[in-house]
Amino acid sequence: MDDFLPYDHKVLRDTALVDPAEIIVSPEETRILRDLASEYAEYAFHPRESGKRQLQRSKNNLEWVKPLVICFPETSWREILPTEALVCSSKTARGFENALRQNLFIARMDSDQCLEQTFNIGFFHQELNWGARQVQIGDLEHGSYKWDAPINREEDLSLMCAPTMKVDFHASELLLELADDVLGDILPVQRKESWFWTNGLTQTLIYLRGLEEMMFDMIDRPAFLQAMMQRLSEGTLYFLDELERENLLFPNWDIAYCGSGGLGLTDHLPQSDFDGRVRLSDLWGFSESQETVGVSPRMFAKFILPYQRPLIDRFGLSYYGCCEPVDKRWDYLREIPNLRRLSVSPWSDREAMAHYLGRDYVYCLKPNPAVMAREVLPEDEIRAYTRETLDIAGECHLEFILKDVTTVNHQQDRVNRWVAIVKEEIDRRYR
Secondary structure, eight states, X not given: OTTSSOTTXXXXXXXXXXXXXXXXXXXXXXXXXXXXXXXXXXXXXXXHHHHHHHHHHHHHTTOOOOOEEEEOOGXXXXXXXXXXXXXXXXXXXXXXXXXXXXXXXHHTTOSSOXXXXXXXXXXXXXXXXXXXXXXXXXOTTTSOEEEEOSOOSGGGGGGOOOOBEEEEHHHHHHHHHHHHHHHTTTSOEEEOOOOOSOOOOHHHHHHHHOHHHHHHHHHHOHHHHHHHHHHHHHHHHHHHXXXXXXXXXXXXXXXXXXXXXXXXXXXXXXXXXXXXXXOGXXXXXXXXXXXXXXXXXXXXXXXXXXXXXXXXXXXXXXXXXXXXXXXXXXHHHTTOTTEEEEEEOTTSOHHHHHHHHTTTSEEEEOOOGGGGGSSSOOHHHHHHHHHHHHHHHTTSEEEEEEOOOOOOTTOTHHHHHHHHHHHHHHHHHHO
């Protein structure tokens, strides 16, 4: 690929990102954190957890069990657990505290979500840098925004460099050691980093090129668009290979967030020849293309999926889809040999997906989270939707996964109530 990926290119760049002096926890903060960890450990190591883990494992093994109910509050954490509710002062201690309090909230929820029996520490790192960067205008994290994409002409492709990522390995090691000193005798502390969320490519594509521009390119400049996708695909694969080569991949076949919602527990990973060194083939992969929701299935099959496939194929099992309606693309997605979990968003045809997936895949239903924002929680509507879904897909390998919750209207108990209602309807059907 000309000089885009030099032979000796190094993706991960060891860079000081964090002042080691900031990685501290005071004696008083230690006491607070240890109390939280002890309370969480009572839930995480309770005997019922083994049964929950087996249910999730069976689901991903494609062994039929009744539908599961899982919730990821996501953006609504800012209402459920506002920053002013944290009592620690130092940045490091507040990070630990926030993680423990979120874990405790999930533990008390009575959903089917399995609880991790470890305290995980990742790496301080930045996102992949492709050389060219968009100028962001607005609130990327919590609000609406727009951006100026940097690649507009063929010659601008030269702005795209092979990807790099800055990682602070020294500070990351200090954080791991501190966490172990503070919590390790209560919750085993381990290194665990996911590095990326999706290998879908199209989010990066539109940041570099623009959303409308990408769609026009499919008609006006197809070779230009394909050249960009090829660079993104090859650069991402190079990044993945480096993670594998440097032994920086971590298990996600355990109690780990999987794809666009759910947990990765399965007996079908890692591979039978696994020797303790994690490879891509031992892991769940994930791809989606929400940004091309307005693109025809044939255009998707020409401009998107062929560049995702080299990445998807490197993993042991794969999850596909997020908010886009994958039913329209099923004729092409069904050709992915390691596909196991499919996202059925509020914009997907539930009946069509039940027919397509049967008992050959996990049916990851994403109920519309907008109900959580209503002035009054519409309990009857939630019950009716749950019953209707059970009629449609109850004999599939079904999971109800509430996520993308932007707001709970400042009523944190709404999440618990949603879980309770859906579980009541499932228990009524399968008792």
